[in-house]
Amino acid sequence: MKMRRPHIVPLSRQAVALLREQQEETKHLKTNWVSPNQPRPSKPMSNNTILFGIGRLGYKGDMTGHGFRALARTALRENLGYAVDVIEAQLAHAKGDSVRRAYDRTTFIPQRREMMQAWADFLEGIEATGAIPLAKEIDGP
16 A cells, blocks of 8 residues: 555455456465456566556556546546545545644445445446546536
8 A cells, every 4th residue: 555554445346356366376476465466476467567567458548547546536436426536535645734634534335335236336336337427416526
């Protein structure tokens, strides 16, 4: 985790199913990593592996690993109407100024659990229909 701080990541049913499938496929590697480095399973997969995969999908130069984080952040806010603080907590972004970081201990775990399930369902809907649903109305800024 960046900044060596622990970070809880609620997962959707779909993500858990994918991780179980991946675990079955990689159990022979005897690794503790979710995404191990293939030649050196004791190490994590490199950022370059992600970029190479994005390129093989046809998005070389148009998308990055962090680009997917930006896409998710935008769609969670605009299409699904989630609060900025909940999204930022899921992305492990530091809270505002030093006073807020010192006093604000919120984690939004229940809201993030719900949000990640809604995100997975949203993506499945796009996969099934090929269309992005219209944005929900959002109250406030």
